[in-house]
Amino acid sequence: MRAEAEALVETIKQSMGLLRRHLDVETATRRLAELNAKVENPDLWNDADAAQKIMRERTELEDRLGALARFDAELEDAVTLVELGESEGDTETEQEGITQLKALKAEAERRQVEALLSGEVDANDTYIEVHSGAGGTESCDWARMLFRMYARWAERHKFKVEIVEETAGDEAGIKSATLLVKGHNAHGWAKTESGVHRLVRISPFDSNARRHTSFASVWVYPVIDDRIEIDVKESDCRIDTYRSSGAGGQHINTTDSAVRITHLPTGIVVACQGERSQHKNKATAWNMLRARLYEREMAIREAAASATEASKTEIGWGHQIRSYVLQPYQLVKDLRTGYTSGTPGEVLDGELDDFMEATLAQKAYGGGPVSVEDVE
Structure with missing residues (x-):
């Protein structure tokens, strides 16, 4: 891959590594399984306030874990496009892959900043x-x-x-x-x-x-x-x-x-x-x-x-x-x-x-x- 694409891939991987460490994927996955089990309990909504907190936490974890999985898939797809374009001399396909890498880099950086929102009330309305x-x-x-x-x-x-x-x-x-x-x-x-x-x-x-x-x-x-x-x-x-x-x-x-x-x-x-x-x-x-x-x-x-x-x-x-x-x-x-x-x-x-x-x-x-x- 040319230097621009390599630099983008390296930056994205570093951002993803920071997001994984901040989230603690293993612990977050276990917690999500616990929350999913609670959601299946038919008595969950007997306490509406508690239920809403559980649903909010579950949605947040699903979003953050899902984003990491999506980053992996989209990064692989974009790299494939760049490599395919290079090997076949298809500039348009190569540029499409680089455009996808740039968009992925921007989203990873946004989520990296969002990970800073860990204050006591940052998650609140x-x-x-x-x-x-x-x-x-x-x-x-x-x-x-x-x-x-x-x-x-x-x-x-x-x-x-x-x-x-x-x-x-x-x-x-x-x-x-x-x-x-x-x-x-x-x-x-x-x-x-x-x-x-x-x-x-x-x-x-x-x-x-x-x-x-x-x-x-x-x-x-x-x-x-x-x-x-x-x-x-x-x-x-x-x-x-x-x-x-x-x-x-x-x-x-x-x-x-x-x-x-x-x-x-x-x-x-x-x-x-x-x-x-x-x-x-x-x-x-x-x-x-x-x-x-x-x-x-x-x-x-x-x-x-x-x-x-x-x-x-x-x-x-x-x-x-x-x-x-x-x-x-x-x-x-x-x-x-x-x-x-x-x-x-x-x-x-x-x-x-x-x-x-x-x-x-x-x-x-x-x-x-x-x-x-x-x-x-």
Whole structure:
């Protein structure tokens, strides 16, 4: 094989070796057999919560073990194509094999980064909260664009998306909104997005077509399950009910079904208006508050001056993690990793994985995109 194909094969094999060691294939195979036996038990769903955890773990192990088996088969197929093309002087077949090797290398590297998601709550569902910054209608519209970007990202991953709260802007866009994203490793990926996001564009609201800069903040925090105990005293909280301003038909807009909880010691505020029932909204708001308090505690433990906490001081200049420039040129740049994209339209349509991978790799290895040399 020519040098390009040999280098690709070597990189893929190294990535697969790292994935096998991280997973511990023998132990994972035994555990999957145990879970399959539990799933066959007719009493499994007597405890719905326990059953769901078993099914999630089983699905994850099937996916990871299945991916390794598929990598082996696809690697062999691609190498066969390259060798066949070389032996018969068929450049097209040889190039097809190399294209398959490149795609396999990209997926192996993505899964290698995903293997870094081993934190206590990385596998959990997550809340993504967006707030407009100073700037009125411009910032509200930018917050709406970000909100859509994360919804599209979640849909690309086949995650389930629910709108928990949405407060419309006075003229356009949103002042704030919260998404609940449900799916394996949803929080592990999305947690990289917390911070201030900056947009530069020709304003559609300016009759003089001037360039404007807008800011919006994004906070990401995990859904907390029963394994993690967070003590919240009701006496430390103020609970307000109000009329929902979001979509949902006549009933949701004519009753005080929305709930806002303010945690007085920390100043954390959460709100929920996704349900018609005030009782359900209140229960969800309490869960959101527990999650926010957990996220706050983790941030404090990691470092008092962590980038996440520092970025929360102000939604404006000097605190952004990423810039999106639509005019006078096209560029999205992450200021933490230096990773860039020249296609803002694709990024705003949910193409965020490369940015997330770069941030995860930097956190784990102190550099840019993860490489085999860094891990070894």
